[in-house]
Amino acid sequence: MTSYRYGEYQDGPDPLAPPYDVRGALDEMGDAILSGSTPLDALRDLLKRGLPNAPGRRGLEELLRQVRQRRRDLRQNTRLDGILEQARELLDRALEQERTELFPDPSDDARFREAQLDNLPGDTARAVQELSEYDWRSPQARRSFEELRDLLRREVLDSQFKGMRDALANPDPAAMERVRQMMAALNEMLDRDARGEHTQQDFDDFMRDYGDMFPENPRNLDELVDQLARRAAAAQRMLASMTPQQRAELAGLMDQTLQDSGLADQMRRLGDSLYARRPDLAWNSAERVSGESPMSMGDSVSALQELADLNDLESSLRQDYPGARLSDVDEEAIRRALGRGAVDDVQALKQIERELEQQGYLRRNRGKLELTPKAVRRLGETALRRVFNSLESTRRGDHDQHDAGAAGELTGSTRPWRFGDEQPIDVVRTVINGVRRGGGAPVTLSVDDFEVAETERRSAAAVCLLVDLSYSMALRGTWAAAKQTALALQALVASKFPQDAVQIIGFSNYARVLQPDELAGLEWDMVQGTNLHHALLIAGRHLDRHPDFEPVVLVVTDGEPTAHLRRDGTPQFEWPPSKETLELTLAEVDKMTRRRATLNVFMLAADERLRAFVDEVARRNGGRVFAPNVDKLGEYVVSDFLKARRRS
Known part of the structure; x- marks a missing residue:
């Protein structure tokens, strides 16, 4: 019997996960x-x-x-001088083994050789160079010295070609000859590319012959150049991160090793080509590292290469540069x-x-x-939904009334459906008409069978929301709530009362009509003045354009009027408010009263001057004054609007 085990999906995103909203x-x-x-x-x-x-x-x-x-x-x-420690250890071992072999020999040749060993330079690179022609008497010393040279050869090549250390684990002259052939072919391919003669087939042929030396499996020459250049730059940064003495010693060892291997010229050509193609890499910048455990040369270069990748990755993840986009983040680096x-x-x-x-x-x-306008509508719907949720939790307002915005109360009679009717379908009368016409089961319905329930006529409303745009709204932290309230009211009218004519007016030193699309991104005005006078003038013109509509005027502000509009169309600001400003503003309030428009004011500050002004507005107009908490502003405005609409 076959058994199955199930676990978390590992190969990428969960294919059964729901899409993100x-x-x-x-x-x-x-x-x-x-x-x-x-x-x-x-x-x-x-x-x-x-x-x-x-x-x-x-x-x-x-x-x-x-x-x-x-x-x-x-x-x-990360500790970068590990290769120097390893090289010194092997060199000291070879010298000790050679001295042990020479000590019992009383000949002048033995004493001369001991003098040679005693006078070797303290610098490992120069010592290795001088010993390259030395005829070792001790077989063990000869093997230790060859082990040193083999180590240097593997590490130097691994610092330039990742994985080369493992490829050259066994000292084999044929393997080194293949490395020389690979580097010659690589440089020739780069030269052909510089002349514009390179083809993808050339690269494929190169990878067929030497692809095992490139474990990262580049797909084309550009990817190969990028991999080699990043590693070569990391090798340069490793040298730059060392002390001057360490840098000189390691550079000497690398040069000597490449000379001994017959790769110096090819490596110099390759380095020049890589730098010319990727000068943007940080070739000579130093990294601050402070590890305790020494690392091999290849591992040190890999660590510095990873550090460079992490630096680039940090920059792209911060997304704080002009034109930054997530597409800039390198998924392979992640x-x-x-x-x-x-x-x-x-x-x-x-x-x-x-x-x-x-x-x-x-x-x-x-x-x-x-x-986009679509996004603004969505924000309005969200703001409205939050208002309704809050109303539901406090049991304030009749927001769940399903016939809100319909034509009116049912009269009890029906009539045939006409194109464009919004009245509810009378299902019973409609089915009866179908039965009568068809004469029995099954019942099929035609357009002529439909009847709608007649309702009382409900008048449309001309809605004006006047929102304070002055800088004090931002200082008091009421700006976001005011915008959210305006968006919610706009969404409510558009969805449930499409027959209404809504206008949102912002006012500071001037007043202006605000389009729904600009509400979300609207900013407060860094100017002096709360020109409610101008806002009421614009609102009055909107009401006059809809004389048969029910007038609804809502004012959201945190300060009394401090500006009015002169006859020449320029604003005049004064603080404290001038007598002329108050008189002209209250004159517009009186005009609203004669239009039968009730002004309800939502006061967002407890200032005594503002309280005195709004009380005078309420006395003259008969409207109401609300002092809601900022986070309840939307609830108050929407609830008040719904109450006004139910009365119409």
Whole structure:
């Protein structure tokens, strides 16, 4: 009997996971946008925090933290002079073995050789160079010295070609000859490419012959050059990170090794070609490392290469440069640094950024990220839904009334359906008509069978929401709530009262009509003046254009009027408010009263002057004054509007 075991899916994102709700991402951004952030900043903040509806997915901040931790670990555990220690140990061993062989010999030749050994330079590289022609008397010393030269050959080549140390683990002249042939072929291929003669077939032929020497499996010459250049630059950074004495000693060992191997010229050609193709790499910058355990030369270069990758990765994950996009993040670098799971996290973030644009919520205009009208409508719907949820939790308002915005109360009679009717279908009368026409079962319905329930006529409303745009709204922290309230009211009218004519007016030193599409990104005005006079003038013109509509005027402000409009159309500001400003503003209030428009004022500050002014407005107009908490502003405004509509 076959048994099966099931576990967590490991090969990439869970294929059965539900897709991420892009609208939820927009709602998350909306809170920041309504508080004054730009869409670009709001998107960056969302990507940094991660996806709230996708548990387990890391955001850029968490990935950045792990990248920085990995970089700290590398710096604290990397010691670059390990190859020098190894070389010195092998050299000292060879010298000790040679002296042991020479000591019993009383000949002048033995004493001369001992003098040669005693006078060797203290620098390992120069000592190795002088001993390259020395005729060792001790077979053990000869083997130790060859072991040293073989070590240097493997490590120097491994510092340039990753994995070469393992390929040359066994000293084999044929293997070294193949390395020489590979480097000659590589340099020739680079020269052909510089002349514009290189083809993909040339690369494929090269990889067929020498692909086992390149474990990273590049797919073309550009990828191979990138891999080799990054490693060569890391080798240069390793030298730059050493003390001057260590640098000179290791550089000497490398030069001597390449000369002995017959690779010096080829390696010089390769280095020049790589630098010419990738001068953007940090070839000579030093890294601060402080490890205790010595590392081999190849491992040191790999560590510095990884540090360079981590530095680049940190820059792309920070996303704090002009034109930054998540597509700049190198997924292969993420995989090398943090593993496959981190790649899945980045891909999920990229998908959100991509979907927000593809689904029409964000657009780029001359490099600037903007909300689309679709996104603004979504933010309005979200704001309205939050208001309704809050109303439901406090049992305030009749928000769940399903016939809100319908034509009116049912009269009890029906009539045939006509194209464009919004009245509810009378199902019983409709089915009866179908039975009568068809004469029995099964019942089939035609357009002529449908009847609708007649309702009382309900008048439309002309709605004016006047929102204070003065700088004090931002200082008091009421700006985001005011914008959210305006969006919620706009969404409510558009969805449930489409016959209404709504106008949102913002006012500071001037007043102006605000279009729904600009509400979300609207900023406060850094000017002096609260020109309610001008706002009431514009609202009055809107009401006059709809004389048969029920007038609804709502004012959201945190200060009394401090400006009015002169006859020449310019604003005049005075603090404390001038007598002329108050008189002209109250004159517009009286005009609203004659239009039968009730002004309800939502007062967002406890200032005595503001209280006195709004009390006078209420006395003259008969409207009401509310002093809601900022987080309850939307509830008050929407609830008050619904009450006014139910009375109409």
